[in-house]
Amino acid sequence: MKHKFLILNGPNLNLLGEREPDQYGKISLENLEDDLRDAFPDLELSFFQSNHEGELVDCLHQAHHTGLRGIVFNPGAYTHTSVALRDAVKAISTPVIEVHLSNIYSREPFRHFSYLAPVCVGQISGLGTGGYGLAIRWLISNS
Ligand code: CA2
Numbered sequence: 001m002k003h004k005f006l007i008l009n010g011p012n013l014n015l016l017g018e019r020e021p022d023q024y025g026k027i028s029l030e031n032l033e034d035d036l037r038d039a040f041p042d043l044e045l046s047f048f049q050s051n052h053e054g055e056l057v058d059c060l061h062q063a064h065h066t067g068l069r070g071i072v073f074n075p076g077a078y079t080h081t082s083v084a085l086r087d088a089v090k091a092i093s094t095p096v097i098e099v100h101l102s103n104i105y106s107r108e109p110f111r112h113f114s115y116l117a118p119v120c121v122g123q124i125s126g127l128g129t130g131g132y133g134l135a136i137r138w139l140i141s142n143s
Contacts (some may be wrong), residue, residue: 002044003069005136007036009049010076016101016129024126025100032129039133043140046065055077057088064092070139071096072132079104090119094143097135100125 007130009029017028027035033047048059063071073096089096090099096119103126104111115121122138124131 002042003140004044004067005139006044006059006063006068006071007033007045007047007132007136008049008056008059008063008071008073008136008142010074013076014049014051027129032132035129036114036132036136036139040136045136053082053084055131057084060085060088060092060096063094068094068143070094070136070138071118072099072135073120074099074101074132076118079116080110082115084118089116095121095139097121097139098123098125099131099135101128102126102130115143 016019016024016032017026025099029049036045042094050056052060060071071094073089075085075098079100080097096116098114098116098120100123103109104114113121124135127134
C-alpha cells in the first residue's frame with residue numbers, strides 16, 4: 001500500500017510563478033505539484049491550496065481521518081497571524097512540517113514569528129520549492 005501525504009498551501013500561493021519571481025521563484029504551483037508526483041512515484045500525494053483560513057482548518061481536520069503519514073504545510077501569511085491554524089495542527093496527531101519558500105527570518109520583522117512552528121515537528125524556510133521535497137523525505141523516514 002502506498003503511503004499517503006498531503007501537501008497543503010495557504011493564501012496567495014496559487015499565484016506562484018506568476019508574480020514576485022525574485023522572492024518566490026518562477027515555478028507555478030501546478031508544476032511544483034507535478035514535480036513532486038514525479039519525484040515520489042511510490043507515494044500517494046494529495047494537494048490542496050486555499051486562500052481561506054477555515055478551509056485550511058477543515059482540510060487539517062479531514063487529514064486526521066484519512067490515514068495520512070504526514071502533512072507538508074506552507075501556511076503563507078497565516079503563519080504569522082493564525083491561532084486557528086495552530087490549534088488545528090495541535091489537535092491532529094498527523095505530523096506536520098511547516099515549509100516556506102523564502103527565508104522568513106531574513107525578511108520583515110513581522111514574518112519572524114510563526115504561530116505554527118511550536119506545534120509542527122519542524123520548519124524549513126528559505127530553500128525555495130526544494131523545501132517541499134526535503135520535508136516529504138524526512139516524513140518518509142521518520143513518520
Ligand atoms: O515564503 C513563504 O513561503 C511564505 O509562506 C509566503 C507567504 C508569506 O506571507 C510568508 O511570510 C512566507 C506569501 C505567499 C505569497 O505567494 C505569492 C506567490 C507568488 C506571487 C505572489 C505571492
